[in-house]
Amino acid sequence: MFNYPYEGSYCHAILDSVKRGLAKARHDIDVIHLDQDQFKPVMTADDLLAFRNKKSIDSHAIEYIQRIKEADHLVFIFPIWWELMPALMKGFIDKVIFPGETYDYTSSGYGMVTLMDNLISTTVITTMNTPAIMYRLTYGNAIKKSLIKGTLKKSGIKNVKWLSLNMVKASSSEKRGKWLEKIERRFTSIK
Template sequence: MKTVIVYNHPYQGSFCHAILVAAKAGAEAAGHEVDVIDLDQDHFDPVMSGQDLLAFRQHKMIDPQARAYVKRLQAADQLVLIFPIWWELMPAMMKGFIDKVISPGSTYRYIKSGYGMQTILPQLKQTTVITTMNTPNSCIV
């Protein structure tokens, strides 16, 4: 089984990083081949440019890094996303990954009615999303 982990956190001392290390070690101990996509280490550009948006609408992909990520996802049986929640949202790099990589024509297609999507990652059997956040107790009511 091949596991692709998409990781986004800039600080290697973070709890997210500890989760990454544990998830990778656990998957390898279970006999999985593990491929880590570290968006921060890769200096992934999350910005959806006007050209990217036009390509998205045409179900094409122009960002070479995004295309390379799609190839890695196409080989995956399992996908794991690890990222923090900041200000009640995922960080920009993870949002940009979803915008630029999880796109029509590369990872899914619209069904004929136009009211749904169908995966074109037939090998992918499982997706796990792991997030962390820190909310001060004084904010809890």
């Protein structure tokens, strides 16, 4: 899942590194590019009724759910703006991590189980300009709390890793290059 509108961005360079690594490991690559797809992130009244009925009605979401159910690994790549994910990525979470489609509730109603047992791993890669310690202590580590723990792990997805690249604007081109190399190597080793 990729969300960044500007093709010359560092997030696009990260996407290219991930793709190179996965290609070296001989993985098939299927990129869901929310910006290019013109994904509509807003939950309508009909979407909310579909949520209650556990059957998605959004055509993009239905397609994305099917594609995810055919995947071995998920990779999310997006920037952190104002300490949170962009609207398209949040809408993706709302419309695709969906009851009856990608997870369901336990019989008690207090827990969740994944309907995506096909997934071996999920990696979240984010960029931000906030220092890591400030993001964690001042802003409460919002992505870890809301996306990693409160959505992915809560809905039963296992083996979730987060790679946070901080202070991107202030980092040197050499450092950004090393990050890209490390990301490529990481995805070359995925089985």
